[in-house]
Amino acid sequence: MNTAVYHAMLVQEAADGSIRRHITLRSVSDLPDHDVLIRVHFSSLNYKDALSATGHKGVTRQYPHTPGIDAAGVVAESRAPQFRPGDEVIVTGYDLGMNTPGGFGEYIRVPADWIVPLPTRLTLRESMIFGTAGFTAALSLLKLEAHGLSPADGDILVTGASGGVGCMAVALLAHNGYPVVAVTGKPEAEPFLRELGAHRILPRPALDDTSGRPLLKQEWSAVVETVGGNFLSTALQSTRRHGAVAACGNVLSAELHTTVFPFILRGITLYGIDSATSGMTLRREAWSRLAGPWKLNHLDRMARAVGLEKLDEEIERILAGRQQGRVLVQLSS
């Protein structure tokens, strides 16, 4: 039995329901009995991690728990024939960091069928700058391309643009030649978004229509919508005929109030994006694009690296909607 110990963030729930986080030593022997043990080198911070780290029962049912829906590292032990010690791998989504100890610890143990081999041309560090955010943006673009979208169709909108999924979507779309309009609540993020390739920046009220009209002026060929609530309704009302909206987030609200008119009078398609449960074929396709033709030149400038000890303040920042870009979590020195 492997009795090595490792550092991890542990989230604990007290009897009064209050939540406490600290960095502590854990034992590899306490990890779940799955086939592949991975020494984690990098993770990343996503909105869902912040929910898990603050006791959100919709994400994590039981505490104590180590969050982290993303992990990239090296196989340490494997009972699965397709992985050998020394292999570099990526794990995102499934149950990682939800109810399975996640990437905010130096080791994870997961089923082999959650694991994507690290594509050649991508480093472990780069894979986690993308992380679930980049993977989700890539799934959105794959979906919109399958819908028939092309750069010649005109302006494409990204909401929550300075956040993780948002900035990745802005950068990936611009990288592929799409004219990107970015919606942000952070005026100070404008230079960052322009550097990623946004050609127009709008303030949040532009996507928060309160007129009560079921249809608005047709403006967007498509939308990558990361905010939810009235942003998603407004996106549906203002997308051009036969366009599409890829919905991936709910930072504002999980509710959707709309009418059937965008669908039956303009032929709008609403796509749901679920990165956590995407199948392996689609996963490999998305990661191979991110490592190849969609690899971003400015990846390094899209993330700040922090160790476990600095993660607490980053969790508070993402919950307050104040993150700009990505937070890379460094677990190896």
Ligand SMILES: NC(=O)c1ccc[n+]([C@@H]2O[C@H](COP(=O)([O-])OP(=O)(O)OC[C@H]3O[C@@H](n4cnc5c(N)ncnc54)[C@H](OP(=O)(O)O)[C@@H]3O)[C@@H](O)[C@H]2O)c1
């Ligand atoms: N479906 C999937 O597979 C999937 C995968 C990853 C994430 N998600 C979801 O996508 C969303 C974004 O995740 P993330 O990790 O990118 O989070 P994030 O880094 O915090 O980005 C969210 C961004 O939304 C904007 N925002 C925050 N609060 C807002 C409010 N009250 N009203 C309007 N805009 C607001 C902010 O951008 P601006 O300041 O620029 O406006 C913020 O940076 C979350 O709901 C997350 O759960 C879903």
